[in-house]
Amino acid sequence: MTSMNSDVLIIGGGIQGCATAYNLARQGVSVTVLEKDWVSRHASGVNAGGVRLLGRDVAEVELSKASMALWHRLDDELDADTGFRARSLINIAADTQDLDTLRNRQSLMHGLGYHHEVMIDQQELRERLPHVAPHCVGGVVSETDGYAIPYQSTLAFRRAAERSGAQFIEGVAAQQIRKVGQHWLVETDKGRYEAEHLVNCSGAWADKVAVKIGDNVPLTHSAPMLMITTRMPHFATPVVGAVSRPLSFKQFENGTVLIGGGAKGFADRDNNRTRLDYAKMAVGARNVVEFFPIMKTASVNRMWAGLEAYMPDNLPVIGKSVNADNAYHAFGFSAHGFQMGPIVGQVMAELIIDGKSRFDLNKLRIDRFERKVL
């Protein structure tokens, strides 16, 4: 049986895989992406679309900042409509304890030389969000933040990658992965694929792929839930979150309101399925109404969940394999990877083409949880 050859084989057609393919292909590298379902089928297609720099862990602030700069010119670069809108993101402080939390965060960030998160008082909060409940005392804003349409954004990377010659093979699952000489050989139910470099962007399934490459990783998966309302009169321009409550929503230009907040349903990864936890959805619904009484009359049109990968520290794995040459990982984004897609694509291309990245990826190593067994 002959196999398909390319320089780089990427497993996983989500936004990380598509952005990696794009950045490699435009530099003349031959790339094949293997996707077990179809491009953008899981977390990359059904997430909340938040493009957020606010509140990032310090380990990923540099990456997130660089990615944000890319988002602001992404439509031009990809010659596509990602639906990106810079609307700012405000995290609301519901009480004085929240304000203390924000002050601590502020001194941490200022100490590191970051000034993109700006605290706002109650009056400014009301100016920016006139419909916020009166008990909210202030908040923090990041001006560059906003949202994009996940499915369109992932597809935009795919199309741009294809224009530079990248191949996307859908409905093909990697079964065996092994090294033959200097090459990676991936066997699937529909043929063999060979490449010098192998990239693992398999999201909620990435631990299975990592093991086949030779790296163990404590990845878990879950099903963050979302709901969207029918069109409502315009009442919120910024994307809204809360400092200490599970609240998150954004109103799109067509008036629909997407409500998230991190509540998780049940993930059945073997069957590509999720089940919703409606009692938790009810808590989310109460939170939104409590913070924004105008939402009392909102009508929920759809609810859904996606299969997402989580690391124990909620930080992604980005970097080289520790146990195999010419293998790379980008996964485990723990429900905030969508915004990172554009920069992750560049980082992976740097690692493959130059052998190193301009970013410090030490805290995102795949083996960061390994320790001696006593």
Add this chain to the structure above:
Amino acid sequence: MNIYSPSDDSPNEFNPGSSYDIAIIGAGPAGMSAAITAADAGATVVVLDDKPQPGGQIYRKVTSSPLTQPEALGEDYLKGAKLVEAFQNCNAEHLHGASVWHVGDNGEVLFSRDGGTQSLTARELIISGGAMERPFPIPGWHLPGVMSAGSAQVMLKSDGLVRDNAVFVGTGPLLYLIVAQYLRLGVPVKALIDTTPKSAYIDSMKEISGTLSAPKMVSKGLLLLNEIRKAGVPVYRFAKDLEITGESAATGLKFTSGHEGRQIEADHIFLHQGVIPNLNLTRALGLEHDWCEQQLCWKPKLNRWGQSSVPTISVAGDGSGIVGADGAALMGKLVALNQLQRHHQISAEERDQQARPLFRELEKLNKFRRFIDRLYRPIDAHRIPDAPDTVVCRCEERTVADLQRGFELGASGPQDLKGMTRCGMGPCQGRQCGHTVSELLAQWRDTTVDQVGYYRLRSPMRLLNLTELGQFSRVEPAQQSNTGAKS
């Protein structure tokens, strides 16, 4: 029925509590018959229906009609009173005004009632959600002033509301029935535009043998047509090339009949070309479905007892494929008998013995149905729109041309097309466009509708108020089942 609200500090803990033996969604002929059969055998049964009274669409308000002369609605309507009364007298709990928005394959049922969300669980579920009218995507069908003939009948049955000088367009017994009902009530009808093609009369003759056992039912349609003609209503037959005129509202209808182009002015146009199963519930449940070429619709895949691909969930009535009110009542009994047997409340022998005459009766009706389906088969041009400007998705206002663009950009299935164009993303969850999209894609891809598939649907099955969702409580049976084994 006992209702309690879980404490606010532990809203995430789902307490299974005690379950019903059988929960039935929909109190039409199928649901009512199933409930009577199951409750009479001693099962704890709950029936949920969003209307204030039982009866479904067909027997809506049959025991409390707002009309002074309900007999104008016909014998087939009035006879429902008997079933409704039997249902009201049986031991099943009836949750009226309960609008179901989620059914899980784990037996969980969530519904809105009294301004809050309530939940219950049942060992077995019967989905008897009935039918909806087939979309009629012709140019201008989205304009104000255009309604389905079925909604005209709903207005009539539930509120006694009518529209003077309307034009009725399409094919099928329900269309003739509503026109006849209007005329009996003295409401002027401007015209009946019949789209049944000449060829359908010839094709349906192949199935005529199936109707010999039910000659009365065949003549029923002809009698209605005669009644309409005698009343002096202009009837245009073999109509095609339909186009509703008007910019911001309907002003009339263009069509050809007998090779002659015609135009009729009208502010109210009622369309109808048959009914199809209401899929939102069975699809959101993830049940397997097949495309039915005879009825040109998706149907849940069921065994002869109405059991779906999830064994604890059965489907009865028009939601399983169009069977009519009498067929639905028969199916309801069969499905209930099977579930009673599954729970050892009756033996397999008892079930089979009681089922035998029901199956025989159902087979007779099915033969008749094949004839009806042939005769009133909507033509391709009225199901698969061709003109680029014709609206397919009314919620998001997506036209044939919009979908064609999405298809050309690589969306080959309904789900991709939804992601790309928002077609099917609106409040109706694809009820209005789902069949059209499946058939359009099959045509463009030159493949079967089965290959193309349908939207992937999710709960809620209907719009859900955010405040209602926030108020969560649970319903349990008022009494435990008094016979049978517990599973």
